[in-house]
Amino acid sequence: MSRIGDLDVPRLGLGTMALTGRGTWGDPADPAAARALLRRAAELGVRLFDTADSYGPETAERLVREALHPYDGLLVATKGGFRRHGPHEWEADCRAESLRAACEGSLRRLGLERIDLYQLHLVDPRVPVEESLGALVELQREGKIRHIGVCNVDEGQLERANVVAPIVSVQNRYSLVQQGSRSVLDRCERDGVAFIAWAPLGKGFLAAPSGALASVAERHGATPAQVSLAWVLRSPAVFAIPGTVSSTHLEENLGARGLELMDEDVAELASEGFPAYRARRFARMARARAGRVKARLRR
Ligand SMILES: NC(=O)c1ccc[n+]([C@@H]2O[C@H](COP(=O)([O-])OP(=O)(O)OC[C@H]3O[C@@H](n4cnc5c(N)ncnc54)[C@H](OP(=O)(O)O)[C@@H]3O)[C@@H](O)[C@H]2O)c1
Numbered sequence: 001m002s003r004i005g006d007l008d009v010p011r012l013g014l015g016t017m018a019l020t021g022r023g024t025w026g027d028p029a030d031p032a033a034a035r036a037l038l039r040r041a042a043e044l045g046v047r048l049f050d051t052a053d054s055y056g057p058e059t060a061e062r063l064v065r066e067a068l069h070p071y072d073g074l075l076v077a078t079k080g081g082f083r084r085h086g087p088h089e090w091e092a093d094c095r096a097e098s099l100r101a102a103c104e105g106s107l108r109r110l111g112l113e114r115i116d117l118y119q120l121h122l123v124d125p126r127v128p129v130e131e132s133l134g135a136l137v138e139l140q141r142e143g144k145i146r147h148i149g150v151c152n153v154d155e156g157q158l159e160r161a162n163v164v165a166p167i168v169s170v171q172n173r174y175s176l177v178q179q180g181s182r183s184v185l186d187r188c189e190r191d192g193v194a195f196i197a198w199a200p201l202g203k204g205f206l207a208a209p210s211g212a213l214a215s216v217a218e219r220h221g222a223t224p225a226q227v228s229l230a231w232v233l234r235s236p237a238v239f240a241i242p243g244t245v246s247s248t249h250l251e252e253n254l255g256a257r258g259l260e261l262m263d264e265d266v267a268e269l270a271s272e273g274f275p276a277y278r279a280r281r282f283a284r285m286a287r288a289r290a291g292r293v294k295a296r297l298r299r
Pocket residue numbers: 014015016017018050051121151152171172197198199200201202203204205207208225241242243244245246248249250252253
């Protein structure tokens with residue numbers, strides 16, 4: 001158990017982004033299975049469910065309500081700040097009036113009078129973070145939001161956010177293969193702010209056996225996914241929200257709750273360069289760059 005604001009929840013939660021169609025768009029292939037997965041997670045002791053109005057859009061929040069309302073003892077964390085136009089298409093919109101409408105939509109869809117944790121999904125490069133958070137503070141004063149969190153921030157943005165709003169959580173990408181937010185995590189540890197690690201399994205890469213991950217897992221009689229989750233959970237500030245559509249994977253991931261890594265495990269994992277991940281990421285970035293060049297040439 002650990003705290004997000006004044007709420008005590010176990011630190012291993014569930015992300016709901018994948019409970020949609022391809023490209024985080026529309027309904028999942030089997031909505032009944034998605035609802036069953038959410039209920040199974042609650043049965044197995046998951047208390048933190050991370051969602052967003054933009055997942056679907058609206059689909060994931062609707063499924064969360066259908067499966068889990070009235071959320072007895074559960075913390076449903078949602079977010080606002082993106083508009084969606086199609087699969088894989090995300091447009092930032094963190095203007096004050098847009099966030100107000102987004103939050104009111106989430107309240108309706110989730111069947112809540114107050115959202116326990118409302119997170120600004122990103123800092124919109126066209127809108128000062130003070131304007132976006134100012135809107136959330138107003139909603140908090142009106143009793144529609146209990147706690148405010150931010151996502152995808154660097155230290156400077158977190159500092160600016162804290163001036164405007166009492167920030168209780170930061171949700172950034174963090175895993176064995178994505179450690180760019182280490183300094184933000186250090187700050188959260190120091191200030192007693194919850195750090196919610198998204199993509200803690202490196203989008204699935206860290207659930208497959210390779211190198212040091214495989215040997216540490218074998219030593220503990222655990223799986224690579226469990227070791228990867230135990231690794232992010234070493235910091236007491238961290239909450240992890242692995243995503244899955246599989247109840248077998250859900251149960252496996254929750255097996256990380258009892259796993260404690262030793263110093264030698266951590267050292268071995270630190271020495272691993274994850275070359276396959278880097279190569280895959282490099283190829284993806286090159287493809288995206290080529291796509292952008294083609295789009296420019298077409299214009
Ligand atoms: N704030 C933000 O900007 C932001 C951005 C992205 C995501 N998020 C949040 O973070 C959550 C998690 O992130 P994510 O889903 O992108 O990445 P992730 O949790 O690192 O990885 C999910 C992937 O891992 C696979 N997986 C999970 N458990 C597994 C296991 N035990 N064995 C094998 N494969 C396994 C899943 O496939 P299966 O479905 O087949 O298990 C899925 O492909 C999201 O649901 C969302 O709530 C937030």
